[in-house]
Structure formats: C-alpha cells, structure tokens
Amino acid sequence: MAEIENRPSNFIRTIIDEDLNSGKHQSVHTRFPPEPNGFLHIGHAKSICLNFGIAKDYQGLCNLRFDDTNPEKEDINYVKSIQEDVKWLGFNWDGDICYSSNYFEQLHDYAVELIQKGLAYVCFLSPEEAREYRGTLTEPGRNSPYRDTPVEENLALFAKMRNGEFKEGECVLRAKIDMASSFIVLRDPIIYRIKFAHHHQTGDAWCIYPMYDFTHCISDALEGITHSLCTLEFQDNRRLYDWVLDNISIECHPQQIEFSRLNLEYTVMSKRKLNDLVVNNQVDGWDDPRMPTIAGLRRRGYTPASVREFCKRIGITKQDNMVEMGMLEACIREDLNEHAPRAMAVIDPIKVVIENFDEGKVEEINASNHPNNESMGSRVLPFTKELYIESEDFRVEANKHYKRLVLGKEVRLRNAYVIKAERFDEDEQGNITTIYCTYDAETLGKNPSDGRKVKGVIHWVSASHSIDAEVRQYDRLFSVPNPAAADNYTDVLNPDSLVIIKGAKVEPSLANAKAEQGYQFERLGYYCRDNKSEGLVFNQTVGLRDSWAKMDQGE
CATH class of the missing domain: 3.40.50.620 (HUPs)
Incomplete structure (x- = not known):
C-alpha cells in the first residue's frame, strides 16, 4: 500500500x-x-x-x-x-x-x-x-x-x-x-x-x-x-x-x-452543443483543434502526459468550479518545454540580404535540438546570402525597449552571426520589402554576453533552403469565459479563434516532421504538424507564455 x-x-x-x-x-x-x-x-x-x-x-x-x-x-x-x-x-x-x-x-x-x-x-x-x-x-x-x-x-x-x-x-x-x-x-x-x-x-x-x-x-x-x-x-x-x-x-x-464534473473556461462541455457546432459547420469536425475533445487536443499538439497532469492538478472534489484555461495551457507548455525539439520558422517573412556574404555560398551551422538535453541531438541550418526574418523584427526607428533589428543597429541571429541593418527597400505604398545588412564573421557561436553590445536575438531561415508551410494560429473558441451562461452560446463564438497563414517559411529540418510531433518554433510558441492535412501544415499548440498575454516587445 x-x-x-x-x-x-x-x-x-x-x-x-x-x-x-x-x-x-x-x-x-x-x-x-x-x-x-x-x-x-x-x-x-x-x-x-x-x-x-x-x-x-x-x-x-x-x-x-x-x-x-x-x-x-x-x-x-x-x-x-x-x-x-x-x-x-x-x-x-x-x-x-x-x-x-x-x-x-x-x-x-x-x-x-x-x-x-x-x-x-x-x-x-x-x-x-x-x-x-x-x-x-x-x-x-x-x-x-x-x-x-x-x-x-x-x-x-x-x-x-x-x-x-x-x-x-x-x-x-x-x-x-x-x-x-x-x-x-x-x-x-x-x-x-x-x-x-x-x-x-x-x-x-x-x-x-x-x-x-x-x-x-x-x-x-x-x-x-x-x-x-x-x-x-x-x-x-x-x-x-x-x-x-x-x-x-x-x-x-x-x-x-x-x-464534480470539469468545467473549463472558454468552452462548452455539453456533447449536444459540441455536436451542434459540428453539424452547423461552425468548426471543422469533432477533431477541430479548437474543440475541447480529446481528438481535437491531440490534433492541436497536446500530449497524453500533459492531459494526465492537468487532470491530476485539478483534483477530485464534490464542489463544482470553473477551471482556468491557463491551467491546461500551463501543463502542455511545461511538457513541451522539456520534450519538444527546437526549430525555426518565420510566419510573416521579410527578406534580408547579407551584402558582405559571398553569392552562392552555403554555410552549414550546427544547432542543438534542445538547449538543455544533448541526447536530443542537433540539426544543420543552412546560412546563405539571402535570409528571411519576421517583418515585425525590423524597425527603421525604435526606442530602447525594442530589442530587435533597427536601422543602423546590430542584432544577433539565433545560432548564427551578428548582423547590422544598413539600408532597406520599400514599395510604392511604403511597405519595406528588403533589408540590406552586413554580418560579422567573427561572431558565430559566440555567447550573447561576449562583451559585444547587441540588444537582442531574432530567428531566421535561409531564403533559398527554407520550405513553404501553412501555419494555423488558434485562440479560444469562445470570447467569454462561460459561454454556457450566454442566452445563445453560438453568439459568443470567437471570430478570431482560427487564423490561417499561408506562405510561412520553415527550416529544412521540418520537411519530414511527423504528425502530432511538437516543436518549439523559437520565439513564437509550440507547434505540431497537423495529422489530417496534406502538405506541410502546422497547428499552433500554445504560446511560449499565456496565450492571451501580449508579447513583451523587449523579448
């Protein structure tokens, strides 16, 4: 006993x-x-x-x-x-x-x-x-x-x-x-x-x-x-x-x-109501990643261990209560933080040209799959003259709290070099299309605390070696914590619960990603390859932080 x-x-x-x-x-x-x-x-x-x-x-x-x-x-x-x-x-x-x-x-x-x-x-x-x-x-x-x-x-x-x-x-x-x-x-x-x-x-x-x-x-x-x-x-x-x-x-x-039964914020637990959502095509079937079904959680990238841990934490009582969605998200975030390999993906790409890097040269950079687990091995990142970074990771001007790439300033590329933004191109509407940078060949593999005053680290992928992917960003299915209390629960469906992003760029190691395998897309969150879609489709599982908290611009 x-x-x-x-x-x-x-x-x-x-x-x-x-x-x-x-x-x-x-x-x-x-x-x-x-x-x-x-x-x-x-x-x-x-x-x-x-x-x-x-x-x-x-x-x-x-x-x-x-x-x-x-x-x-x-x-x-x-x-x-x-x-x-x-x-x-x-x-x-x-x-x-x-x-x-x-x-x-x-x-x-x-x-x-x-x-x-x-x-x-x-x-x-x-x-x-x-x-x-x-x-x-x-x-x-x-x-x-x-x-x-x-x-x-x-x-x-x-x-x-x-x-x-x-x-x-x-x-x-x-x-x-x-x-x-x-x-x-x-x-x-x-x-x-x-x-x-x-x-x-x-x-x-x-x-x-x-x-x-x-x-x-x-x-x-x-x-x-x-x-x-x-x-x-x-x-x-x-x-x-x-x-x-x-x-x-x-x-x-x-x-x-x-x-007591489980009542979870921002969703409903009535099979009749869930069935109505399916029948009325308000979700994409019982296994839609926004659904609170086990099949939906699985498709979204939740792991069995995270669900079991969640059930353990909420405990067994005779008192009804509403469980915060953050508790479920914390369980999967902790599990994936420990077990998910790292990878890089650029969801809203903008081109970067490294002007002092040789045309046609491909440098292979070895990157760890997990910062705290050597047994997970490493993968090769191709570094080339043209790269993609997130469009939000560049500004022409910024205050001291913005720790990304700024015109005339330096930033470190994750697992790679320090680069400096020299100039940029923009289209007729004033949208920046290309950023021209120089890189310091002596900074590969150096620690961010190597004495160089570089404000931040951003992720990237090679323009010529990256792979096109579709990314599906998920939010709460309902816009209020207790949709069952609404006069009509379908009136409080969150119209932004799913945002489909086409044209994302992911590193080449993700070409053979297995369905349901969780990855940490560095600086973005945790994602897994969809288990139903053809092609390279990644579902957002959970953010690196509370999914409704705004990302600190000083990240």
Whole structure:
C-alpha cells in the first residue's frame, strides 16, 4: 500500500480505503462507461484518469463499457474514436470491451421481474400527458390511469412491445415507485421505450430499448463493479440506481459515488452543443483543434502526459468550479518545454540580404535540438546570402525597449552571426520589402554576453533552403469565459479563434516532421504538424507564455 499512500488522496480514495480495510471488498473494480453518441472531451479525460488510475493504483480492474441504449444517436465511428482516445491517454481496459447491448436479454428479463412483482407497468400516456402528470419541483405528481393495470395484462402488453405490435411513442414501460416523491427521478420513471432503429451492435433484433438509468446500474452489477464513479448531475439518479438493484434478484450492488464534473473556461462541455457546432459547420469536425475533445487536443499538439497532469492538478472534489484555461495551457507548455525539439520558422517573412556574404555560398551551422538535453541531438541550418526574418523584427526607428533589428543597429541571429541593418527597400505604398545588412564573421557561436553590445536575438531561415508551410494560429473558441451562461452560446463564438497563414517559411529540418510531433518554433510558441492535412501544415499548440498575454516587445 506504500505506493498508494504516497499519492495525493481524495474523498473517493478515502471511501475505497475504508471499504478494503473493513473487508467490504477484497479488490477494486471500476469502469469507464461512455455513451457512443459523440467524441470524448477533456471532461471525459478526467473520468478516464480517475477510473483507470484508481484501478491501477489498487491493482484492480477497469472495464471499458459502452452504454449503448440509444441507437438513433450512436455510431460505430464514435465507438472506434473512444477506444483510440483511451489508448492515446495511456490506458487500457481489462478483458474484452463491454457493451450494455450485450445484456439486452438480461435487462429485458429484469424488467419482466419488476412487472411480476407489481413494480412496473405499461403506460399509454402521451409525452405531453406524462409531463402534466409528473408534477413540478413544488407539486407532487399524479398516478397514471394505467398504474394499476393487473400484472398479467402488463406482461402481455410488454410482450407486444417487444414484438413490435405498438407504434413508437404509443406506450412505454414505467417503474412503479412514488409519484409524490420529492425526487422527480423517482416519479415512475420510464425504463423501456419503443424505437424501430437499427443498432450498431444488435442490428434489428430489438425494437424496445432500455433507458440509461435502468441499464447503467444493472450493467455495473453484472460486471461486478465495486465503485461506480460518475459526475454530480447523477446525484439524484443514485436513488433510482439503488432502487432498481434493490428490487431485482441480482447479487452484486455497486456503490455509486459522485464527483464534480470539469468545467473549463472558454468552452462548452455539453456533447449536444459540441455536436451542434459540428453539424452547423461552425468548426471543422469533432477533431477541430479548437474543440475541447480529446481528438481535437491531440490534433492541436497536446500530449497524453500533459492531459494526465492537468487532470491530476485539478483534483477530485464534490464542489463544482470553473477551471482556468491557463491551467491546461500551463501543463502542455511545461511538457513541451522539456520534450519538444527546437526549430525555426518565420510566419510573416521579410527578406534580408547579407551584402558582405559571398553569392552562392552555403554555410552549414550546427544547432542543438534542445538547449538543455544533448541526447536530443542537433540539426544543420543552412546560412546563405539571402535570409528571411519576421517583418515585425525590423524597425527603421525604435526606442530602447525594442530589442530587435533597427536601422543602423546590430542584432544577433539565433545560432548564427551578428548582423547590422544598413539600408532597406520599400514599395510604392511604403511597405519595406528588403533589408540590406552586413554580418560579422567573427561572431558565430559566440555567447550573447561576449562583451559585444547587441540588444537582442531574432530567428531566421535561409531564403533559398527554407520550405513553404501553412501555419494555423488558434485562440479560444469562445470570447467569454462561460459561454454556457450566454442566452445563445453560438453568439459568443470567437471570430478570431482560427487564423490561417499561408506562405510561412520553415527550416529544412521540418520537411519530414511527423504528425502530432511538437516543436518549439523559437520565439513564437509550440507547434505540431497537423495529422489530417496534406502538405506541410502546422497547428499552433500554445504560446511560449499565456496565450492571451501580449508579447513583451523587449523579448
């Protein structure tokens, strides 16, 4: 237990420790139960890390189970993407993948058992009538006129439902609990409904499908789950969870424990809202790098380790709160700062001509791939007479705080020489087109503190050896911290969340950059090659500093 004791604790681990110490359980068995009706998001990553992490720490088991009870909204592509996300995060499930649909026959039999006990009935109220009978938060509900239908008649009606003898919406099977309960979830909830829909696992074998709340608890029990961990919105549903298991002949009774869901600034965590963004083409699919989905974060350049670290830092509590986006960005920034190789890219290029460098000469400069990790090796930077630098890195005049290239002043080129701006060309509109410089051949490899009064260091690429690339700069998807609180969340979409820059120039070592491999583009930020686009396309992962903080001109 030493390894467990050294880990940060939380109230769930305290409960598990007590259960093991008391002998209530001999081992721990958790599960991650996504509904295959969309891609997973960062909130699901928190649940993945919790469930799989606890199973690992306690040397227990963790199932991956798809709670696939709504075939109209589910898709096999979602099933595949969820498996990829779990593995990408660094986890694997025990045994075969589980599906609630594997238990459809058993679930049906348990529904029949409830009918036989007089605890379920077939109801023909319309949805509108059912809402009227349900009552409100302050007023009790009223019994359905079908509530006292005899057991034998209910069994016959339920058999007809299964045989497809009723239309969709014509009737449902409801649990008989308490229409006066202060918990609306216990006011005779629906446990089966009719749907003539093709299921991605069972095909057309069924035309009745169990509701999630009825299915989930029984699936947990059938799999021998000890601790069923879910978010706080299911807190009231725990009463139905326990009621179902208490009233059917099943031996295992897992304990449902709720924790706070993840709320992250500048995004939404509702799969329905995320799906609307995809369907309405307001983003480029579920894996758009602006989306909070695991696939989107992966495409943007986030690493599994950074996501796991983020989930560790936010912790597990019972109190809802809004997590700052900066905390997530800090995790990936720290990870990439340590592990990402360095490279140079010029996003808004302007030409520099080194007048005292020989025409046609190519000097190969050896540059380290990481300033603090020699094991990452080095690459060759071709230095030529014509270079590109960022247009913002040159000014004709500037104050003392501007530490870049100024007319008549010197600046150091990263990994290369000190150059001095002598003159420049401009077009008819007054835009500078070319900067003419001289270089000091004695300054290669010299330390910036070598006594020479050079104000700053800028990055560059060879004009003749650089490669054209597209760079995609990303910002927050929404313009306000809590878009879910807006009257219409789509009204607060950030119109500048994506800026596509064509014609960027990158050093030749990036020609064979692997998809999702993170690089620090020196002085610019962290980028990775896009995993879907053809050609050389780089996605901005995160800035070198807070992504909404203005870069200090004295950098």
